[in-house]
Amino acid sequence: MPAPDRRVVLAIVLSAAVVLSVAAWTILWLQRASAQISVTDVGLVSDSPETGMTEVQSRLVLQNVGRSVVPFELVTLFAYDPVNGTLFGTFSHTNVRLNPGETRMFSETTSVTGHRSEVAFTVKIFPIGAPRWEQSLVPDQPVTWSAW
Numbered sequence: 001m002p003a004p005d006r007r008v009v010l011a012i013v014l015s016a017a018v019v020l021s022v023a024a025w026t027i028l029w030l031q032r033a034s035a036q037i038s039v040t041d042v043g044l045v046s047d048s049p050e051t052g053m054t055e056v057q058s059r060l061v062l063q064n065v066g067r068s069v070v071p072f073e074l075v076t077l078f079a080y081d082p083v084n085g086t087l088f089g090t091f092s093h094t095n096v097r098l099n100p101g102e103t104r105m106f107s108e109t110t111s112v113t114g115h116r117s118e119v120a121f122t123v124k125i126f127p128i129g130a131p132r133w134e135q136s137l138v139p140d141q142p143v144t145w146s147a148w
Contacts, residue, residue: 034066035098037135038142039077039121041107046115054116056088058139060106060123064098065144072096074126077108077137082120088112 038061045055060077064070075096079088089110098104121137130147137143 033068033070033127033130033147034064035070035072035145036063036065036142037061037123037125037137037145039123039137039139042119042121042139044116044119052114053111054114055109055111056116056119058108058119058121060091060093060108061103061142062096062098062105063103063142064100066146067100069100070098070147071128072098072125073128074124076124077106078122078124079108079110079119080122081112081116082118086112088116088119 039058040061041057041059043055043057045057047053047055056079058077058079060075062070062072062075072093073095075093077091079091080086081088089108089112091106091108091110093106096104121139122134123137124132124134125145126132127145127147133145135143135145
């Protein structure tokens with residue numbers, strides 16, 4: 001085969017490899033696991049002054065917004081006092097699996113000593129096959145986790 005023909009064949013092969021690589025990466029990117037995470041229905045209910053307790057209520061919402069299954073080994077929600085850092089409660093859920101389009105909700109309630117006026121949240125997730133992820137949550141403002 002003459003030299004110019006070899007260069008044409010090599011250029012075609014390299015071009016095809018680039019096109020296939022871009023197509024494969026695009027397919028993987030579109031099918032990556034991702035979930036929207038939020039905390040809603042947050043409420044602080046103070047008991048009578050005699051008991052000196054405040055009940056913290058919330059709902060953790062996980063929604064698969066990707067095109068593949070989202071498997072979490074562990075999902076932990078921390079509720080705490082943002083002023084002095086006191087931990088109100090830790091809520092953990094193991095082996096959470098979300099199919100594409102699926103939403104799971106977990107109602108969380110705990111009682112804390114004293115009459116509180118604020119609560120803040122942090123979520124930590126331990127996805128199967130991906131690094132641990134942590135994010136502060138503002139009520140009714142979802143955040144999105146992606147596998148990569």
